[in-house]
Amino acid sequence: MCVFLFLKIKQRTNTEQNIYMPSPKRKSTRYECSLSACVTGWERVRVRFMHRLLRTCVLVACLAVALTASAEAFRDTPRHEYGPQVEVLRERGIVRGYPDGRFRPDHTITRAEFLKILTLAVTGGAEEGPGEEVCFTDFRGPPQWYWGIACRAKERGIISGYADGTFRGGKPVTTAEALKMSVRGWQLPLPISVEPPRHWYDPYYVVAEKQGVFVAIPHYAGHLLTRGETAALFVALGGNIASVSLPAGSSPSLSESSLSPVAPEAKGDESSASSPRIRCPDGRVTSGACEGYKDPVARGVIRIEQVSSGSGETTVGGDNMPLVAFDIVAGNQDALLTSLTFRRIRGDLGATNRFRLVLPDGNRNRELDLVLGDGVVQGDTLLFRDLSVRLAQGMPQRMEVRADVRPVNTEGVLAIGFATDLPDYVQAHGTVDHRDITGIQTNGAPCTVVCRITVTTAPERSLTVRSLGSLFVTQNAQTVPSRQILLGTRSDPLLRLTFRAAAEDVLVTSLQIGGGTESISALELTRDGGTQPFAIARVSQCSPLLSGVFCALASDGILRVPRDQEIVVIIRALLKADTEGGRSGDTVSLTLTSATDGPAVLARGASSQKTLAQNNGDTVNDGEVFIGLAVPGGNIPVVGPVHDAVAAKILSVSKNSVDADGASVPAGMATVGQFRFAAAAHRNTSQGTKRVALTKLVFTVSAVNVSFLSDSFVLYNTADSSRQAACQESSTTGQILVTCSNLGTGAVPFTIDPGGSIDVALRGQLTAGSTGTRLLQATLGNVGDRANPGTIEWEDGVYPFQWVDIGESQVRGTLYRN
Structure with missing residues (x-):
């Protein structure tokens, strides 16, 4: 209903009158009605009658104008998406x-x-x-x-x-x-x-x-x-x-109950009658449904948001490597994505075997990803043409561009992004109206045309492509000495290996160690400084089974070697007791073969998941396993030191004299040196408990201004000094070699129980010496050198040995001086 806020009628009725009235929708809208258009054919009438007539005409005219305006849509919106x-x-x-x-x-x-x-x-x-x-x-x-x-x-x-x-x-x-x-x-x-x-x-x-x-x-x-x-x-x-x-x-306008996606709440004067009249979008007014009218289809729209994914991944060749990820959603109607174009940002697109657009699996299993199309490289451009990807209205989807990257010999970076320099780098059309969805707005830039595709980019994902990984396996510079390994125990380190990876992290999946013996049940592999083994090598894990060869293997890797780092691996033996088949006298020298047929080491790149090739003998580092070398070249076998298996073991030899260093040189028949021999505990009892039996000791006696009576040296167990073994000297003064042989055949007890010890003493008859400073000392020398044996000889009840593994090269007795 039109409401008169102000009405002004000029006195002259033969001219046009201006009337100011509000619109049905606005309080402040001005409408101009011509008086001559409302009132014709009247001459002079009483002023009061004229006022009433004019009010009626203006009301009708303004209501008609309001209804006409309300019923007409804007000229440029009926076919617009909004x-x-x-x-x-x-x-x-x-x-x-x-x-x-x-x-x-x-x-x-x-x-x-x-x-x-x-x-x-x-x-x-x-x-x-x-x-x-x-x-x-x-x-x-x-x-x-x-x-x-x-x-x-x-x-x-x-x-x-x-x-x-x-x-x-x-x-x-x-x-x-x-x-x-x-x-x-x-x-x-x-x-x-x-x-x-x-x-x-x-x-x-x-x-x-x-x-x-x-x-x-x-x-x-x-x-x-x-x-x-x-x-x-x-x-x-x-x-x-x-x-x-x-x-x-006022009377309600016909627009009060419109067909809108969100209807207003009824309140106050805006509440509808029980059967309200509605105006259909085609202009008809009805109290029922708009039968026969079909809503116009809004033009399709698409929104793409690139997903920022940081610095990307590192690979040395590999399949399904992600390059670009983005979310895409269609609006107003379903859409069909038909083409995407990307541009090289960095790297060489030719370094890949295949590009594909995928719909990632929800569980992140790349093997289950749905491939939507393959890409074609044209120079610096990557095109996905002839796509037919349906985009459901209002249902966002995550898509990714993946690449199969070929292994390379030089490191590089690969990155791509949307080809935003092209006007049609995204192409699609609506599935309802089949009209092309055109116009791309990138990152909020102004549109010169209607933009129905909105793209928001993000920093590109860089894929670092490294050169092929290689593995170098050598004997560690800190070599281990020869050992006497006691049956039924865990040995000291027998071999130290250094693993170094180049170009990428490397997973060692198999390690084959030769040079073992049947006295060994298994080999433990431990990192240097570690307390627990990371792998156990056994004969049963080798294929084929080979005598003395032990293998450790795991498909997911027994050892990961970081790129450009060294890992030191210590190998120890778990030995059988003699009651379990362990044999005294067995020798062990652990080795890694240099052969490429039945190789010592199998490995693969942790990033590329490519199996490393065996060394082809050249000097090029191109994804190989090198044995015995720190640089590319022909393999050299790794051979560890020789170790002896024993059923009993001398654990230590030490000075054990009541006289301190610096004591006066004794006179007459006196003790020159006294030493304690200790044996290791064990459980070797096959055919009786195995004991250490000393059979020969060779002393070096330094006698300065001191002389001995010929054939006066004897050796005895301090537990029973009455029983003594005779020894032979090389001279009576100066550097004297005193040899005490055949100790095991005499009446003097020189055997040591497992976990026990004995003290032995060397005695001799001193005579008057020369004037001057007098020095006297007895020494057991070269005791720990397997390559130079003879100063200590002993048996373990099964096998004779000419050296001891005590971690010392010599043992000095008391130094007498006056």
Whole structure:
């Protein structure tokens, strides 16, 4: 109903009269009705009758104008993708458009214009009225139409302005700003989070995503919103879109009950009758359904957001290596993706065997990924043509570009990105209207045409392609000495190996060690400094089974060798007791064969998952296993020291005299040196407990200005000094070699029980010596040298030995001096 706020009739009735009246949708709209168009054929009438007649004509004319305006859509929106949403706002009197009947949905909208439309959509204009109009620091100079609107919005908490206190009403509004104002305007609940958001607009984005807003508008926070996208935002956000309030007693317009995606809540004068009349989108007015009308199909839209994935991966050749990942979603209708074009950013596209576009498996199993199409390389361009990928409306999908990277000999970096320099690097069409989806807006850049594809890129994923990995296996520079390994025990280290990887981490999957014996049940492999073995090598793990060969293997790797690092591996033996088949006298020298047929080491690259080849003998490092070498070249076998298996063992030999060094040289028949021999405990009891039996000792006696009586040296066990064994000397003064032989055949007990010890003493008859400083000392020399035996000879009850493994090269007795 038209309400007269002001009516002015000029006294002269033969001229046109101007009447100011409100629109049915606006309080402040001015309509001009020609008096001559309403009243014709009247001459002079009484003024009172003329007033009544004019009021009636103007009311009818203005109502007709209002109804006509309400029934007509904007000229440029019926076929626009946001046409239905714009119509919702127009029918509620929220937007009016331009005088030429256009809405211009693809034009950007300023912050002031957006706030004005938002205020009408939220309140219906109910809060318009006088109030503060200078509430931001940039509200200076001549008053602007939006100052009052902005100040009332600030009071309600819808806006707060910029940090410098300005509002900047003429600045285009961004997606993030528009979402914040809208969510606050409708007072939609925000998510609760303990941690502060990463971006100030994140909470508003959460609300928008739940409502499906980004199916309709671009997701990019800095995107400059258009007038059409504003309408789409309001409708999708799901707030109660009000109608412009009408004065009490006025008749409702036909737009009050419109067919809109989000219907307003019924309240006050806006409540509908039990059978409301509705206006169909084709202009018909009915009290029932709009039968026979088919909603126009909104043009399809697509949004792509590239996923930032850091610095990418490192590979030395490999399949299914990810290069680009992005999320893609269609809006308004399903779409068919037909083409994607990417551009080389770094590296050589020719270093790959195959590119493919995939839909990743949800469980991250790359073998189950769905291949959508193969790429074709043309120079620096990677094209995925002839695609037929259906994109369901509103259903985001993650896609990736994967590559099979060939192994290379030089290191490089490979990276690709969307070919944003091309106008059609994304091609698709709608599956309902079959129209091409055209126009690409990249990273919020202005569109010169209507852009129905929005792409947001991210830093590219770099794939570092390293040269092929190799493995060098050598004997460690810190070699181990020969050992006497006691049956039934865990030995000391028998071999130290160094593993070094080049170009990539290397997984050792098999290690074959030869040179063993049947007295060994298994070999333990331990990292240097470690306490627990990382692998156990057994004969049974070898194929074929070979005598004295032990193998450790695991498909996922028994040892990981980091790139350009060395890992030292210590090998120990687990020996059988003599009751389990262990044999005294067996010799052990662990080895790694240099042969490439039945190789000592198998390995693969940890990144490339490529099996390393066996050394081809050249000097090129191209993914091989090198044995006995620190640089490329022909293999050299690794051969460890020789060790002896024993059933009993001398654990230590030490000085054990009551006289301290520096004591006076004794006189007469005196003890020259006294030594303690200790034996290791064990469990070797086959055919009786195995004991250490000393059979020969050779002493070096240093006699300076001291002489001995010929044939006076004897050796005895201090436990029974009455039983003595005779010894032979090489001279009677100076450096004297005193040899005590055949100790095991005499009556003197020189046997040592397992875990026990004995003390033996060397005695001789001293005679008067020369004048001057006198020195006297007995020494057991070369005791730990397997290659130079003879100073200590002994038996373990089974086998004779001419050296001892005590970690010492010589044992000195007391030094006498005066």
